[in-house]
Structures are given as C-alpha cells and as structure tokens.
Amino acid sequence: MMEPVKQKCVLAIASSGGHWVELRRLRPAWKDCQLIYVSTSKSREQELIEEAEKEENPLPIFHAVVEASRWEKFKLLRQLFQITVILLKTRPDVIVSTGAAGGFFALKIGKYFGARTVWVDSIANAEELSLSGQKVADCADLWLTQWEHLAKSNRQGTLRYEGTVV
C-alpha cells in the first residue's frame, strides 16, 4: 500500500501540451507530498486550482516558465535561468519530468542541488528516446521509457521500462 510521505518535496515539471498531460497522469505517485508544479503556460494553474478544490487538497505551488524549443537559444537561456531560480527557492527532494527542454534543465541543475531525479520519456517517442531523454542519461536517477523495446543498460545508466501513462 501507499504510505504517507508528507516530508518529501516533489517538483514536477513539463512543457504545456502533451508532456503536461502525461505528467499529470502520474500524480498519484506524489500524493501527500509537498508539491511544486512547473510548466510553460500560466493557464495551467487553473486546472490545479480546480482539482485541489474538488479533491480538497492543499493548493500546490505553481510556477510558469517561458516556452522554448531547442532552436530558440535566447528563450532557452531565459528558461534555464527561471528554472534555476525556482530550484534555489524551493529546493525539492525529488524532481520528476516527462519533457522537454525545461525538464532536462531541471534534472541537470537539480542534481547539483542534491535532488534525486526521475525522467519519464514521453510515450510519443516510440522509435528512439527524445533528445532531452538522451541528454538526461547521466543525471536521471530513475530513467524510464514507455516502450519496452527501448529499455537498455549502458555505461551512462539503465533505461528501464515500467509501464506507460495510458
């Protein structure tokens, strides 16, 4: 059974869109934890408020960061800065991400601050791991794919398959 883990602080981060939808489906994993959500659209906060009211849970902390794709270097830098500030302020015990760039930054920086890290690569990546998913190999303590045939073990780490978000 699931034991209470109130003492843990979890930061869950994903870009708005499919990554966010996948991340949110994992939420029983951090039930009763102190919780911080980070996404790339401010409008995501509303659904968290509605859900917290409906389920009578405390409202999680929410931070929006700038949306940035891999080609937008300046935006990426801004996103990196924003995430660093959030991590410095909140100091989570565990960071969980489903992608994309923001999740990569959070895991990479979070590691320096002593957080333990989880990467769940999007179910959309059936043929190869996402670029961010490949890059987190050395900083993801729990490194997961949602495609069994992609699971592997190499010098960088063990990419495991433990089921899917849907």
Place this chain on the structure above:
Amino acid sequence: MMFLTVGNELPFDRLVRAVDQWCGENKQHMVFGQIGPVGVEGYKPAHFEWEEFVSPQVYQEKCNEAELIIAHAGMGSIITALEVSRPIVIMARLAAFKEHRNDHQVATADRFSRRKGVFVAKDEYGLTALLDEQGGRNENVSIEKVEPYAEERLIQTIRDFIVS
C-alpha cells in the same frame, strides 16, 4: 460539433485544409478548429470557426462537447480524447512535409490505432473517408472511459523512488 485540434507548437495545413474542404461539402456538420500558429502564410479555413490557440479550459470544454475529435497524432490530443471518452480521428504529422522534425507521430498513431474509438487516417483521402463514416453516425461510438491516471506499475515505481 466536431473539434479539430493540432496542438500549439506547429501548424498542420494538410489536416486543416482537408477538414475545411470536407466541411465545405458537408454543410450539415459544425466544426470548431484550434489550428495552431498559422501566421501570415498559413492556411486559414473558410468553412468553420477557428482559433490559433485556446486556453486549457476551453480545450477541455470543446473536447467534452464534441461528438468527434479530429487531431494530429499528438499525445495530448489522444489522451484527452480517451479521458473524455470521445471518438477521435488522428492523422500523423510527417517530416517529409515539414510538419514535424521526425515521423514519431506515425508510430504513435499506429500504437493507438488498436484502441477502440481511435481511428487513424493515413492521409487526406483516408481522413475524408473517416469523417464521412464517423461524422455520419447517429449514435455515439461507445468507448470505455480511460482512468485519469497512468498504469499502476509506473505510478508505484515512481512512488517507491520518491519515498525511498
């Protein structure tokens, strides 16, 4: 009402144009489209109401109201359709048409084609045929409602890691 959505990241003219043409020929059907960043040069539908982007709340409302969802093969669209148990017609973005950086949506479409209520269009012709078939239905396609959570095994693995 049918709800067309292509995600927020990129336009998907091939899908939007095909739906627009179909709408022009099937005026009894109402479509609302969220067609992404069309910009100045992108295709702008003439036969249905559309927005480039909608808020997550409007998105959820449209999915709830729609009798059929038409979408790119993006995970957000597919999972949302399954969660609100609406039938969905999907068409994959192809790198050859610069619709995405690679063809990962083909694999996604293939994987979800096995699900009840998920219909995959290989191209615009397939799409039109599926819209004729699904749009013409009087009764709703019955689809099992998908739980709003991931598989227990995945949740437990992450839970165990968090607590440890």
